[in-house]
Amino acid sequence: MSINEFRYWRQKTVVGASLTAVVPGSNRWAVKPEIGLSQRWSLWILDAYGAVWFFTVKNHYYTGRLAQTELPMGAVEIHLSYDVKPRLWFSADANFWYGGATSLNGLENANTRQKNSRVGATASIPLNKRQSFKFSYSAGAYIRFGGD
Secondary structure, eight states, rough: OHHHHHHHHHOOOOEEEEEEEEEEEEEEEEEEEEEEEEEETTTEEEEEEEEEEEOOOOEEEETTEEEEEEEOOOOEEEEEEEEETTTEEEEEEEEEEOOOOOOEEEEEGGGEEEEEEEEEEEEESSSSSEEEEEEEEEEEEEEEOOOO
């Protein structure tokens, strides 16, 4: 589309997908397929994403004799934004992660299962045509494992 067409384009529904792959920096591969949906209603925009991380076996773990596996970990994320005017917007955000329990040589450690959620808000306030201030806040809504 031309620049002028893009300038007057208005979003309705957008669906997208991605695939992320992490090379074996920690002696295993990780792959994350993700699908996203963005829907606009006048000045409101809803963005939602769903993904699952898959991990390969980490051979030679610890002493070199153990095989570590990790179950898939699912994630969902949602953002509800309100456009006050061009480049001035506010959003409420939330996410939830679940899964990823690890096993050593087939013995699962349920204490490593992650179940976390965060909520937050973001504001974008334009300074001029090319710059803006962004303010964000988030807090742990539910923390079972990992940092708060």
